[in-house]
Amino acid sequence: MARRYDPERRQRIIDAAIQVVGERGIAGLSHRAVAAAADVPLGSTTYHFATLDELLVAALRQINTALFEDFGRRVERIAPDADLAVELADLVGELLTDQRDRSVLEYDIYLTALRRAPVRPIAAESVDGMVDVLTPRTGRATAQALVALIDGISLQILLTGRAYDREQARAMIARLLG
């Protein structure tokens, strides 16, 4: 230890919290687990974040902004004349395999928001952020439906353990696009 006067302490605690949430889920988040992961004493986490909810919110917000910055970049990279259904189906497939942990984490946030009011704005931001990214391409109503469909498909895959059927997803997305 003996690492006193660390100007980035607060940020490192947030990063550690993200690591803990990623490994054990939101239910596994605790002051002590974060303190251990960040290699700081317990008192330090409670100093920077008076309550656990405060720390949770800070961590989730950071996760979230990183998430749809990334999602936004991916969607922007799609060529204007490309088949949107194909591209989105591919993107979802990628999220469900290469980025499986991240996807699980995202739905973990949803769950927590259902029951814990302080987390709800973050979950709402997440949904709205995705919708905003897609709206320029599809219009708002369709974008909302797309996000709903994609969330639902992802949940089905993650829960049933069934393999992702890219072609079926493409077909359904295409129908929704009209």
Next chain:
Amino acid sequence: MARRYDPERRQRIIDAAIQVVGERGIAGLSHRAVAAAADVPLGSTTYHFATLDELLVAALRQINTALFEDFGRRVERIAPDADLAVELADLVGELLTDQRDRSVLEYDIYLTALRRAPVRPIAAESVDGMVDVLTPRTGRATAQALVALIDGISLQILLTGRAYDREQARAMIARLLG
């Protein structure tokens, strides 16, 4: 107390567990909370369910079967010549308002399954059960997409606190039905 030799003890414990889960969420389930709700001593719950996961699974399974028995009845009541999109949009609206707590509980199960393997089969059963109910009307692939869309829409509503837009939901379901 002094209610010894209760042949339906086990069932009453499950019912109490359902009540606890409904009130506090799955995260709030504990042997003690269930024991209090069922008005039985702590040791009784641990006798009938050696581990907490065992009790959780028993409770969730009962919730689930009740759930899609109900859903199945509702779908069967839809007249063959009715507009399926309209009927489904209405049904979802009803679930999200009159049966809000039940819906929250259902998604609680989904998302718990993400992290806790023993719960996963139950969540998978739930998804598959819904799909089975809709398949005779729409075919399997469409039914899967419908369940995904409906799950996603419901999550959006429950998370953002936004009002349910029946007409928009109908339009999106109609598109998916092709």
Next chain:
DNA sequence: CAACGATTCGTACACTCGTACGCATGGGAT
């Protein structure tokens, strides 16, 4: 009616947790 096994019940143990609090420390303002 005796004995056995299935249940019931109370208690205890060994954790983990959130939070509070007092003291130590040293960077930066004066």
Next chain:
DNA sequence: ATCCCATGCGTACGAGTGTACGAATCGTTG
């Protein structure tokens, strides 16, 4: 150079938790 206060640190407390276990109790079987 000095003082102040944000920050760091360790510890303690009370509340919950899952689980284990032995003694009491009754239904049932022989």
